[in-house]
Amino acid sequence: MSLLGGIEAGGTKFVCAVGSDSGEIAREIRIPTGAPVETMRRVAEFFCSGAMPAAIGIASFGPVELDRSAPDFGSITSTPKRDWRGFNIGGTVREWFRGPVAFETDVNAAALGEHRWGAARGLRTFLYVTVGTGIGGGAMVEGALLHGRAHPEMGHIRVPHDRARDSFAGACPYHADCLEGLASGQAIERRWGAPAEIIADDHPAWKLEADYLALACANWTYSFSPQRIILGGGVMRAHLFPLIRTRTAELLAGYMATPDIVEPALGIRAGVLGAIALASDQIRPR
Amino acid sequence: MSLLGGIEAGGTKFVCAVGSDSGEIAREIRIPTGAPVETMRRVAEFFCSGAMPAAIGIASFGPVELDRSAPDFGSITSTPKRDWRGFNIGGTVREWFRGPVAFETDVNAAALGEHRWGAARGLRTFLYVTVGTGIGGGAMVEGALLHGRAHPEMGHIRVPHDRARDSFAGACPYHADCLEGLASGQAIERRWGAPAEIIADDHPAWKLEADYLALACANWTYSFSPQRIILGGGVMRAHLFPLIRTRTAELLAGYMATPDIVEPALGIRAGVLGAIALASDQIRPR
Numbered sequence: 001m002s003l004l005g006g007i008e009a010g011g012t013k014f015v016c017a018v019g020s021d022s023g024e025i026a027r028e029i030r031i032p033t034g035a036p037v038e039t040m041r042r043v044a045e046f047f048c049s050g051a052m053p054a055a056i057g058i059a060s061f062g063p064v065e066l067d068r069s070a071p072d073f074g075s076i077t078s079t080p081k082r083d084w085r086g087f088n089i090g091g092t093v094r095e096w097f098r099g100p101v102a103f104e105t106d107v108n109a110a111a112l113g114e115h116r117w118g119a120a121r122g123l124r125t126f127l128y129v130t131v132g133t134g135i136g137g138g139a140m141v142e143g144a145l146l147h148g149r150a151h152p153e154m155g156h157i158r159v160p161h162d163r164a165r166d167s168f169a170g171a172c173p174y175h176a177d178c179l180e181g182l183a184s185g186q187a188i189e190r191r192w193g194a195p196a197e198i199i200a201d202d203h204p205a206w207k208l209e210a211d212y213l214a215l216a217c218a219n220w221t222y223s224f225s226p227q228r229i230i231l232g233g234g235v236m237r238a239h240l241f242p243l244i245r246t247r248t249a250e251l252l253a254g255y256m257a258t259p260d261i262v263e264p265a266l267g268i269r270a271g272v273l274g275a276i277a278l279a280s281d282q283i284r285p286r
Numbered sequence: 287m288s289l290l291g292g293i294e295a296g297g298t299k300f301v302c303a304v305g306s307d308s309g310e311i312a313r314e315i316r317i318p319t320g321a322p323v324e325t326m327r328r329v330a331e332f333f334c335s336g337a338m339p340a341a342i343g344i345a346s347f348g349p350v351e352l353d354r355s356a357p358d359f360g361s362i363t364s365t366p367k368r369d370w371r372g373f374n375i376g377g378t379v380r381e382w383f384r385g386p387v388a389f390e391t392d393v394n395a396a397a398l399g400e401h402r403w404g405a406a407r408g409l410r411t412f413l414y415v416t417v418g419t420g421i422g423g424g425a426m427v428e429g430a431l432l433h434g435r436a437h438p439e440m441g442h443i444r445v446p447h448d449r450a451r452d453s454f455a456g457a458c459p460y461h462a463d464c465l466e467g468l469a470s471g472q473a474i475e476r477r478w479g480a481p482a483e484i485i486a487d488d489h490p491a492w493k494l495e496a497d498y499l500a501l502a503c504a505n506w507t508y509s510f511s512p513q514r515i516i517l518g519g520g521v522m523r524a525h526l527f528p529l530i531r532t533r534t535a536e537l538l539a540g541y542m543a544t545p546d547i548v549e550p551a552l553g554i555r556a557g558v559l560g561a562i563a564l565a566s567d568q569i570r571p572r
Contacts, residue, residue, distance in 0.1 A: 142428075145428075148427070150542070150543070151511055152510060152511045157504075158504065160444055219509075222438060223443060223509050224509070225433065225435050225438045
């Protein structure tokens, strides 16, 4: 059995793990995201301090360059984090690692992790959406991870914004009141003056949040006809799910069946386990 | 070389054709959509009056049952046309035709036709959207036609509706002001009191129409990252394309590259040629 390496490269922390292709993690580290060179030095240190894995998968924040034929394959192309802009994460791993390296978006990797070991086992068409500081979505469609021309940026779809009910102008620097601008952790914090983590479950913030996420789930249901939508990320809480399910069904209005809307089975490990699944596919493609 | 049959089953007309797997049509008929039994009798008559094809593809209006294991596979499940509701189109073809029969949504079939012989040759991820009496969309994603749980109903996504600019409440019987409710041929006719065909090119109807379709193209771009979006159907006109392209680019705001937004290369034959492509795949799967 091969050892596999996974790197979840996030905007606030990197999670590195060594595990097996049954999804068990042998050792793991969390590294706060600092300057790129220093952060990647600590990543290298983690892997080089134990038995080297046979392959490494990287699940990266982005937008990223996923085209293997592009000169900047493995790079972060544009991000508000200025020192990471244009930085080649995949390339720095190849400096010290001689085995195969896979590179994916964080959300597609999490989708793959949930497909292999979590809430999407046996499914062919489903979405994995993370609602945190920002909002991002990955998709498996008819058994293949969706890349398209580059990769989706599902968090930036526009949904109806009823300004009479919600006068907040939106937090997205590109689009103001796109979904991310209205429903991300950042939007919640700016609208209500408090971070999502400390807002009580009975605060009206949550019904509004559920209604925006339901609009998105309905739009994605019409567009993809997914078997399931997995909603993860730091903003999601158990009590949001029934609100989102009910409102999504109302919006679909019987025209289509409401897909399952569920929590990730792998929880906060979906990303790093997805990275390990990517590594596994490098050794033994499925 | 095998003869192939195609049936484009539409709400206003059926187009039947016999052609080759290079996309050439040998003979063709248009049948106004009447009562189901009489319409299907005329379909049978067309095919039985010449050399029988080796396989037949059906590109159907819907919603339809595409699951081969379902008892009502090949049926229209729900439609405002009451006498077609629950009618099994695929089943009636099997009554007189012994060869393989393929059954798809009209929009997925048109997508396949454009992929084989038209504006999507060589692409892996693209959308085919028709804007006519209603709005529907098909998709190929990473080389496979998207079905998901059932099939998408892309026309029913919700987009921002600025009531100060457009006070029309929307024409969709299920969702009022979803995309179809705001931008279909039916919506145009009810909003402006005249069918789209007779509205002059310089009428403000068209800028509004382009803006709604651009909102949809932007949302689908964020969700699918498509290489191309093909816009067909009776409402589309050449002068709409530059308006839609410009507005979509504005909405994407540089966050993602704007996909090509183009007319179908097969024009009004995309559906029936897609049905022939489906038939071709029954004989020689690709």
